[in-house]
Amino acid sequence: MKLVDIETVEPGQILGKTIFSSNGAILLSTGVHLTVYMISTLKRLGVTTIYIDDPMFRDISHEELLSEETKRAVIHQMSETFEQLRSGKNFSSKAIGQTIDDLLEDVMQNQNIMIHLSDIRTADNAMFLHAMNVCMMASLVGLNMGLNMLQLKELAMGALLHDIGKLGAPEVQEGRMHHSWRGFDLLKNKREYSLLIAHVAFQHHEAIDGSGAPRGLTGDDIHTYAKITAVANIYDNLIYPSGDQAPLMPHEACERLNAYSGTLLDHEVLVHFMRIVSIYPNGISVRLSTRQTGVVVGQHRGLPGRPVVRIIDKEGEEAVGYSELDLAQHPTVFIDTVLT
Structure with missing residues (x-):
């Protein structure tokens, strides 16, 4: 595709x-x-x-970190959870926990697959896909950083619910009205949850240099779970921004993240993130430095900027065949532009 x-x-x-x-x-x-x-x-x-x-x-391998069944379950559970909260009801910790177990099972089975955010967003599903993607990316980064299963569950739970404080939040969010505070206040009262889960919601907008919100924490005062969630959150927001902001392509978003290293974002977390994200996802059209155009059809883990590109051979307007160029084997050829 x-x-x-x-x-x-x-x-x-x-x-x-x-x-x-x-x-x-x-x-x-x-x-x-x-x-x-x-x-x-x-x-x-x-x-x-x-x-x-x-x-x-049609033969392009398009492996997914999460199965379609798991995606449907996560989106459905987040929809139910947010609706319960809007109605002033308590949400089911057990149901969220089962959803997290299913998601982590997929992540652990498919941990060698590089992340690409390919699910199509609409105005209606954007909030839930954002929560799912941040959870998925944070979980894979945590796994690669050596977190144990208990830690992965805490991280995944916090990442999935990181924006829960946005429900009913005012447009101007300051002080105790910032959605991070609101999310913390909501989650800390869930006795079934570790307090660290609430701190993911609390700290995911903090920055390493102290310029973040809501408390201006710095460096080691920010929990590792929140540092991981912050990278995943910003990446997803760069790919799928809200409002009038222009979306960035994956390689552009990665460049932006690297520019935040040591200021907004933790350098070690970024190193692990860059190892698992697909900068040029399969199916995307590109122009090479040779001026040839083609479509990315294969990846190399550890070399995200050197994919395999399929170049279509044409006679006039008719496609008559193709050739493939593995950029890992041709170091002097690089991707010049991503085409849309």
């Missing part, structure tokens, strides 16, 4: 990746033939890019 701009999609093209609704149900399934109405609806829902099933790239 191939990632394309929604504005270039034409009726009859085949959807390459499932799109979820806000409650975890399937909005559109992989393999559906897109209609004018479907394309129009996706645009109305705020979708900007989708994966299309392209015959030239």
